[in-house]
Amino acid sequence: PDDRSFQRELSASFIGSLDWIPNQEGLKWLLQEVWGPVVARHPEMVLHVAGRNPPAWVQDLAGPNVQVHGEVSDAVEFINRHSLMIVPLLAGSGMRVKILEGMALGKVVLTTSVGLEGIAATQREEALIADTPDQFAAAIEWCYGDRDRLRQIGRRARQLIRLQYDNLTTTRQLKKAYDRLLVGAS
Known part of the structure; x- marks a missing residue:
């Protein structure tokens, strides 16, 4: 993984199709309910927003603490630049x-319980989970602590x-399941 983002000041990214309503709703919620208090405590904090078809209201929110990049040519490079990936899915x-x-990519992902559905991650082990504005702000604040903790x-x-979730691992698991079914059928 690219650990360089953990050596710089904490910065956050949001990446997703901005013409998908759940992404719009989550981003709007983040910016209206969470981002103000975060920036009040950390005026240097910047949220980098990337995604195709950003609506006008997203573009209008661009400023010193919100940078709107629109569609990026290399999503991996974009994600790697930032240590914190925020995915505020509400639905x-x-x-x-x-x-x-x-x-x-080894990034710290901050998301909601909805965002983590189907992913076997544990709070503060493999991801950060927050469902309210206060929890989100507290999670971002927590990220300002120990950089090595974030890297871990x-x-x-x-x-x-x-x-x-690796393709090879998933294929092996499917093969084992099919083998069990075939043995049971004979």
Whole structure:
């Protein structure tokens, strides 16, 4: 994993399709309910927002503490630049591929219980989980503590993805399940 982001000042990223309503709702919630108190305590903190088709209201929020990048040519490079990946999903279903990508890259992912559905991560072990504005702000504040602690969460997240969500691992698990079914059918 690219650990360089843990050697710089804490910065946060949000990446996702900005024409998908759950992403818009989560980003709006983050910016309206959470970001103000965070910036009041840490005026140097910047949220970097990337994603295709950002609506006008997202562009209008750009300023010293919110940088809107629009669609980026290399999502991995974008994610790697920031130690904290924020995924404030309030609704939606299915596996969150961007969360898995962030974890696979060794980043600290801060998301909601909804965002982590289907992902076997544990609070402050492989991810940070927060469901209210106060919890989100407290989690970001917690990230200002020990950089090595953040690096360890990122490493454990990467290990979790490698052990449970890697394509080869998943294929092996499926093969074992099919083998058991075939043995039972004969």
